[in-house]
Amino acid sequence: MKPVISKELENSVHEKIIDLCIHAIESRLKKAESNKEPELVEYYEGKLKKPFSIKKGLKDYLRKENTKIQEVVVCDDMFVEYPYYIRTK
Structure with missing residues (x-):
């Protein structure tokens, strides 16, 4: 069942998930750099430009x-899930 939260907060959660995916791409970028694969390095750097512009200020909000976004849950080889919760008074 989906929690009753504002659309703005829901969008922010989704954007934070993008932030977590950025981390995964950065890890692959570092591996490609260490393996000296310039095509992959260029590819990953291109993929990181837009998400970096989106994530500014998101963490504070x-x-x-x-x-709170919890750790990733791997559902299968194609999908992952990021559970989250909202503290209420």
Whole structure:
């Protein structure tokens, strides 16, 4: 069942999930750099530009709204899930 939260907060949660995916891409970028694969390095750097512009200020907003994103849950080889919760008074 979906929690009753504002659309703005829901969008912020989704954007934070994007932030976590950025971390995964950065890890692959570092591996490609260490393996000296310039094509992959260029590819991953291109993929990181837009998400970096989106994530500014997101962490502070979620903290202010008492929202916590938990660790990734691997569902299968194609999908992952990021559970989250919101603290209420």
